[in-house]
Amino acid sequence: MKSMKQxxxxxxxxxxxxxxxxxxxxxxxxxxxxxPVAQTQYDLIMYSIIFMLFIVVVVFGAFAFMVIRYxxxxxxxxxxxxxxxxHGNNLIEIVWTVIPFVIVIALSIPTVDSLFELEKPPxxxxxxxxxxxxxxxxxxxxxxxxxxxxxxxxxxxNYLHIPTDRxxxxxxxxxxAMTALWIPRLGGQKYNMAGxxxxxxxxxxxxxxxxGRNSNFNGEGFTKQTFExxxxxxxxxxxxVEETQSSAPELSQEEYDELLKPGLTVExxxxxxxxxxxxxxxxxxxxxxxxxxxxxxxxLMHLYSDQDAEDFMDEENxxxxxxxxx
Amino acid sequence: MQLDEFFVTGEPLIYGGxxxxxxxxxxxxxxxxxFKKWGWLWREWLTTVDHKKIGVMYILSALAMLFRGGVDxxxxxxxxxxxxxxFLNAQHYDEIFTTHGTVMIIFMAMPFLIGLMNIIVPLxxxxxxxxxxxxxxxxxxxxxxGAMLFNIxxxxxxxxxxxxxxxxxxxxxxMSPGPGQNFYLMGLQLxxxxxxxxxxxxxxxxxxxxxxxxxxxxxxxxxxxxLITSFIIVFAFPxxxxxxxxxxxxxxxxxxxxTLTGEGMPxxxxxxxxxxxxxxxxxxxxxxxxxxSEVICTFARKQLFGYKAMVWAIILIAGLSFLVWVHHFFTxxxxxxxxxxxxISTMLIAVPTGVKIFNWLGTLYKSKIKNTVAMMWAxxxxxxxxxxxxxxxxxxxxxxxxxxxxxxxxxxHFHYVLIAGTVFACxxxxxxxxxxxxxxxxxxxxxxxSFWFFVIxxxxxxxxxxxxxxxxxxxxxxxxxxxxxxxxxxxxxGAFGMGAGFAIFVFCILYSYRYSEREKxxxxxxxxxxxEWATPTPVPFYNFATLPEIDSQDAYVKLKEEGRTTFEEDKxxxxxxxxxxxxxxxxxxxxxxxxxxxxxxxxxxxxxxxxAGLIMMVVxxxxxxxxxxxxxxxxxxxxxxxxxx
Ligand code: HEM
Ligand SMILES: [Cu+2]
Ligand SMILES: [Cu+2]
Numbered sequence: 004m005k006s007m008k009q010x011x012x013x014x015x016x017x018x019x020x021x022x023x024x025x026x027x028x029x030x031x032x033x034x035x036x037x038x039p040v041a042q043t044q045y046d047l048i049m050y051s052i053i054f055m056l057f058i059v060v061v062v063f064g065a066f067a068f069m070v071i072r073y074x075x076x077x078x079x080x081x082x083x084x085x086x087x088x089x090h091g092n093n094l095i096e097i098v099w100t101v102i103p104f105v106i107v108i109a110l111s112i113p114t115v116d117s118l119f120e121l122e123k124p125p126x127x128x129x130x131x132x133x134x135x136x137x138x139x140x141x142x143x144x145x146x147x148x149x150x151x152x153x154x155x156x157x158x159x160x161n162y163l164h165i166p167t168d169r170x171x172x173x174x175x176x177x178x179x180a181m182t183a184l185w186i187p188r189l190g191g192q193k194y195n196m197a198g199x200x201x202x203x204x205x206x207x208x209x210x211x212x213x214x215g216r217n218s219n220f221n222g223e224g225f226t227k228q229t230f231e232x233x234x235x236x237x238x239x240x241x242x243x244v245e246e247t248q249s250s251a252p253e254l255s256q257e258e259y260d261e262l263l264k265p266g267l268t269v270e271x272x273x274x275x276x277x278x279x280x281x282x283x284x285x286x287x288x289x290x291x292x293x294x295x296x297x298x299x300x301x302x303l304m305h306l307y308s309d310q311d312a313e314d315f316m317d318e319e320n321x322x323x324x325x326x327x328x329x
Numbered sequence: 330m331q332l333d334e335f336f337v338t339g340e341p342l343i344y345g346g347x348x349x350x351x352x353x354x355x356x357x358x359x360x361x362x363x364f365k366k367w368g369w370l371w372r373e374w375l376t377t378v379d380h381k382k383i384g385v386m387y388i389l390s391a392l393a394m395l396f397r398g399g400v401d402x403x404x405x406x407x408x409x410x411x412x413x414x415x416f417l418n419a420q421h422y423d424e425i426f427t428t429h430g431t432v433m434i435i436f437m438a439m440p441f442l443i444g445l446m447n448i449i450v451p452l453x454x455x456x457x458x459x460x461x462x463x464x465x466x467x468x469x470x471x472x473x474x475g476a477m478l479f480n481i482x483x484x485x486x487x488x489x490x491x492x493x494x495x496x497x498x499x500x501x502x503x504m505s506p507g508p509g510q511n512f513y514l515m516g517l518q519l520x521x522x523x524x525x526x527x528x529x530x531x532x533x534x535x536x537x538x539x540x541x542x543x544x545x546x547x548x549x550x551x552x553x554x555x556l557i558t559s560f561i562i563v564f565a566f567p568x569x570x571x572x573x574x575x576x577x578x579x580x581x582x583x584x585x586x587x588t589l590t591g592e593g594m595p596x597x598x599x600x601x602x603x604x605x606x607x608x609x610x611x612x613x614x615x616x617x618x619x620x621x622s623e624v625i626c627t628f629a630r631k632q633l634f635g636y637k638a639m640v641w642a643i644i645l646i647a648g649l650s651f652l653v654w655v656h657h658f659f660t661x662x663x664x665x666x667x668x669x670x671x672x673i674s675t676m677l678i679a680v681p682t683g684v685k686i687f688n689w690l691g692t693l694y695k696s697k698i699k700n701t702v703a704m705m706w707a708x709x710x711x712x713x714x715x716x717x718x719x720x721x722x723x724x725x726x727x728x729x730x731x732x733x734x735x736x737x738x739x740x741x742h743f744h745y746v747l748i749a750g751t752v753f754a755c756x757x758x759x760x761x762x763x764x765x766x767x768x769x770x771x772x773x774x775x776x777x778x779s780f781w782f783f784v785i786x787x788x789x790x791x792x793x794x795x796x797x798x799x800x801x802x803x804x805x806x807x808x809x810x811x812x813x814x815x816x817x818x819x820x821x822x823g824a825f826g827m828g829a830g831f832a833i834f835v836f837c838i839l840y841s842y843r844y845s846e847r848e849k850x851x852x853x854x855x856x857x858x859x860x861e862w863a864t865p866t867p868v869p870f871y872n873f874a875t876l877p878e879i880d881s882q883d884a885y886v887k888l889k890e891e892g893r894t895t896f897e898e899d900k901x902x903x904x905x906x907x908x909x910x911x912x913x914x915x916x917x918x919x920x921x922x923x924x925x926x927x928x929x930x931x932x933x934x935x936x937x938x939x940x941a942g943l944i945m946m947v948v949x950x951x952x953x954x955x956x957x958x959x960x961x962x963x964x965x966x967x968x969x970x971x972x973x974x
Contacts, residue, residue: 032801033732047729055719062686062715069693070708073629074700086695091635095691096684103683107676110726114672117728118665175662180499181595183660183735187801191731193660196596197498197589201662218735220492220805221499223419290590293503301506306419308412308808
């Protein structure tokens with residue numbers, strides 16, 4: 004039992020270290036940043052992990068030493084190994100108070116620094132011109148995403164396109180429950196709330212398709228409230244915008260109200276935005292959905308893991324983007 | 330309301346649950362009747378005001394709740410092991426993570442610790458009971474009825490499904506109609522009365538009822554941590570009470586405090602919840618720190634290193650715990666300045682916490698470690714908790730928290746602190762004080778098996794969750810994508826390891842009841858340092874025949890050196906004790922039915938039972954029961970037989 008325990012403790016001490024080494028090789032979403040915001044957060048996380056590993060190594064080392072050396076029946080124990088009346092030591096107690104304090108200071112400085120930095124659009128790399136942020140209103144309703152591009156006058160449901168190397172200014176709000184917009188490879192999350200507007204800056208440096216989702220629990224359809232981000236070059240993005248403007252239908256208020264009903268829905272695009280009827284991020288817009296669909300929120304979809312929006316569209320059997328509510 | 334709306338229908342798991350609840354109830358009723366135990370149950374337990382018996386009832390209930398919460402956990406882990414599992418659907422999963430979280434924090438962790446406090450604190454300070462024994466019984470019944478109310482939602486009416494945090498507007502009447510969320514509100518409200526009363530009770534007990542001459546800075550460290558915890562309870566619980574009351578008004582009476590309509594402020598709930606919620610997590614960790622300190626000193630056979638620093642660290646942590654609540658919603662967009670302030674205050678908590686860790690290591694330095702099961706739980710706590718602590722600091726760095734928040738990284742953090750802290754402490758403390766409570770030890774060999782299963786299972790279960798969180802897996806999803814599968818399978822295996830550990834622990838209790846040697850001395854481990862070990866085992870109902878004067882820390886070490894006991898025949902005097910009473914259980918029973926009425930919005934029922942409860946309070950106000958005296962001869966007889974004189 005004894006030796007097994009020591010082995011365990013040593014193993015425990017090494018496990019985090021080896022795992023970090025191991026995992027820096029593979030691509031955990033948060034540790035695989037594809038834009039400056041995620042990069043800032045990645046740098047901060049890596050910086051903090053060094054301190055944390057230091058603390059873990061020191062404490063685990065001291066712990067292993069004590070437990071091994073001061074066991075009652077360690078062979079070769081000496082009289083001098085036992086001092087029941089030792090009650091403290093001012094010097095060492097001051098040392099081990101000051102060191103954590105210094106570590107906290109060392110962690111606070113870059114934290115505060117990055118907090119202020121993340122409130123602004125990411126700065127362009129040296130030598131490149133600073134581009135105006137692209138404004139996208141990201142609105143949630145149980146359990147879907149609306150992305151409205153006011154400048155371009157288009158709106159998408161459950162996916163979005165963004166140009167690379169240009170800051171995106173998300174205006175976050177919700178039609179009903181509180182949610183959060185999170186695209187791990189582009190940066191951390193922020194809440195969407197009804198009746199108020201949050202601003203979140205993100206940016207993609209590399210082209211690609213990134214997973215995004217609502218990360219704040221908001222009821223039955225939460226798990227399926229995901230979307231895809233298509234980050235593409237300026238030209239590709241522009242041609243996508245033009246195509247959407249010319250080929251997608253306009254969004255009528257009736258259709259939008261229908262979409263606001265709690266439920267899952269498939270991807271869609273429109274050549275106008277819902278901001279014309281309502282901005283859920285304002286105090287006037289906060290009860291828009293609740294007023295219209297109050298009685299529907301209690302209904303269940305009976306959602307199982309292998310189902311997604313399509314399964315619920317079939318039931319309705321029309322190509323309106325209606326959600327299914329029993 | 331139709332009967333099929335009243336009972337939850339359509340789920341095989343729930344039918345299974347109903348059948349097993351019915352069977353267990355019938356079995357208990359049968360056994361009680363067959364062995365003619367009803368009178369005994371009523372006289373000895375249901376009407377008792379003895380802190381030791383109340384403590385035992387707390388701990389038994391907490392173990393039952395640990396079982397319930399554990400079954401929830403297993404079901405979630407099964408569902409999450411593989412992508413596309415259809416073991417639970419989304420709605421069922423939501424209900425289960427909600428009840429799991431609420432049960433574990435409110436109905437398991439807190440009552441378990443309060444149970445240990447109940448039994449041990451009066452013994453540690455040389456008191457004969459709580460300051461207010463009647464109130465103590467009231468607290469227990471309020472907790473138990475609150476817990477039962479919450480738990481019957483499983484079969485009647487439907488469980489709450491908005492998370493243990495119950496954020497509005499999701500948890501409001503519009504988006505969560507029906508009785509489910511009301512069960513949460515009323516269950517917590519009812520048991521909250523008891524918690525608050527216990528806080529006041531313990532505070533007064535510790536401040537006013539210490540043995541003659543025992544100074545504050547001579548109190549055992551578990552008593553200290555209990556005192557500070559009581560202060561946190563008294564300051565934090567009223568916030569919860571108010572928040573719950575406001576949400577109840579919203580849901581049942583159509584008020585608009587947290588609604589989207591009518592200028593309500595949904596975000597205010599998050600603020601109020603965490604102004605209580607963060608102190609709450611310290612309510613469940615500080616007593617755990619106290620337990621570890623006692624166990625480590627005892628089995629290291631050494632005085633606590635840096636006693637004063639330990640006490641001040643607890644006080645500092647308690648103070649800071651009220652200044653960090655915003656770290657639970659850094660992502661709400663309060664701005665860089667607010668987040669900076671709360672980041673720094675959050676990380677500052679790590680300093681006194683670190684001091685405590687180093688002081689425990691200092692206590693181990695030049696010690697003589699005896700490897701008992703209680704000590705193993707305490708030792709396993711140190712490295713495990715450090716992992717939880719450092720990741721807590723990472724979460725405290727707000728700009729990094731934007732990436733960790735709402736993910737399994739966070740889930741791993743709080744399970745590392747709550748399980749390696751609170752749960753290990755409950756096991757450690759229970760094993761350590763078991764002989765004092767039940768007159769025999771728990772079997773050490775079986776105890777070690779349960780320890781290893783649980784501790785290894787715990788790390789296997791939760792360590793991978795840090796990484797799956799970094800890979801973008803949010804908390805509260807009911808199914809996973811294939812990328813997250815390997816780590817989730819490992820996690821599920823670990824969870825079953827913990828389940829096995831718990832099962833072995835329960836087996837250990839049954840086995841030891843039957844086979845363990847009965848205790849002959851009061852100082853079961855031979856290394857007791859504090860006053861509880863000075864009492865004989867079983868502890869007489871009045872605890873101390875005579876109260877020794879205390880002039881040092883580790884009072885019992887000194888008594889042993891001087892050859893003194895808590896039975897000095899020449900100093901015996903009659904002891905004043907309170908009478909048993911059935912009022913607390915009846916009063917709380919009425920409030921239980923009143924709450925049940927509110928849950929279903931049956932106002933006639935709520936009002937009728939509320940009036941009944943008020944009448945009980947009036948009855949209590951005119952209650953002139955002064956208790957009774959235990960005569961000197963009787964004390965002599967009890968002490969002589971208990972001490973084998
Ligand atoms: C070193 C000390 C600690 C620090 C710095 C710390 C920090 C944090 C932070 C910043 C969060 C919020 C993270 C987020 O939501 O994104 C958090 C969550 C949490 N912490 Fe800690 N923590 C510490 C110790 C503890 C302890 C001792 C406990 C309880 C025993 C605890 C229990 C929790 C719980 C239950 C949550 C999550 C609640 C929820 O969202 O459901 N923490 N911690
Ligand atoms: Cu807000
Ligand atoms: Cu907190």
